[in-house]
Amino acid sequence: MTILEKIIAFKKKEVAKIKAEIPVKKLVESPNFKKSRFSLKEALTNEYSTGIIAEFKRQSPSKGIINDSASIVEVTEGYLEAKVAAQSILTDTSFFGGTMADLMEARTINQQTPILRKDFVVDGFQIVEAKAIGADAVLLIATCLSAKELKDYGQLASDLGLEVLYEIHTQEDLDKISDLDNKIIGINNRNLKTFEVDLEHSIALANQIPNSAVKVSESGISDPRIITGLKEYGFQGFLIGENFMKTKNPGLACQEFISQIR
Template identity: 75%
Template sequence: MNNILEQIIAFKKQEVAKIRKEVSVEQLVKSPEFKRTPILLATSLTEKGSSGIIAEFKRQSPSKGIINDKSTIEEVTQGYLDANIAAQSILTDTRFFGGTMVDLMNARKVNTIRPILRKDFVVDGFQIIEAKAIGADAILLIAACLTAEELKNYGNLAEDLGLSVLYEIHSREELDKISDLDGKIIGINNRNLKTFKVDLEHSIALAAEIPDTCIKVSESGISDPRVITRLKEYGFEGFLIGETFMKTKNPGKACKEFIDQLK
């Protein structure tokens, strides 16, 4: 792991330990959203007519700094829905990405029809219960910062709660950490977290090693609709895009223009 990821994970562990002292699992389970039946990410990515686009709300990142601190979560969520996204991704990490759990809760009020992925760095099962309590439908598990056992346990916990899991990998070694790939949603991050360079060829080569029973998602660095056409040829069905939309004045409009070009 590179320095920034190590920093994020170290901070996240402290942050979660602090929250656990203040909020109990019992309190989370009692939240109204906890009773909701989550919307399945796999279905929304693969159903007939799906754009396959998982559009992200992201204010800032460690590599880019501020991307968009003007657009509100409500207007972007509505814009994304109007654009016919397959799903929505929302960063809830505050320290490094400027997001909050309230962003996700506010998006949920607007978006009742598409799955919402809570994009964060899961280091504790508590965060998975928390994700359901704030209205998320799916969580992200990053293989680079979890052991094979953690990936399995956290994945099982999420599934027990009815949440979808997007497993994120960058390499064959990380793919090998995930047990029983059958039917899982596997995201290949095109951005090398050590160098922050984007390499689609690496993703395409890695995709060939993932069984066809999996749903393949391409993440990061997609800025041209033609790239999606190409990735589909290699079996990708989901495409996580954030910065391309968020760096514009009107992310929803940018998303709609992008998706309209896919038709």
């Protein structure tokens, strides 16, 4: 069983347990559910966008502990000061050390840029949950979902006023997504089965995605010069987490990184 298969199997049990304890009605009645959303697409494509989606990540299955001392408040404030296009927050606890409380806390501070809930969505309940905790967008990983699930979950998110970052790693993943026009497509340079990183993935798949879609490169971006190169292939978004989080001051690291790409 791969790391990804373990995560998905665990996630399905975890979500089933939460669904049994928390009615959807309670989520819909939460204060965040009624708030207007910030558009991830607009944040990535506007004329002055840095394109950086800066992530808050404490740990990962491949790297272990990355940063267990930085607070969500300090990092969020630092990212906002750095003028990130958006913020990504991992809410998976068992494998990545994140919590839904992290996102809720960041939302109280971040009232200006989109927040992506980064998790392994295996049930529509998690999309309703994402809106209830204050997210503006959700991640749908094509490797983990069928074409029908991608379509249904994407429609549910849209109905709720949330945007979707569709994550792919292979041509097979891309083929599962119907009608690529105007969608936000993220190409993960990290193989979720082996957790190895290969930046050539973004470049190889970029030409298969129409220009009407917003292209995002994810994982393994550690040098500002990589951003310049990826922009030549039409990428407008760059999801970076570990490169910032492995430092003592992720917000400052983010500011220094962005200052080199402007």
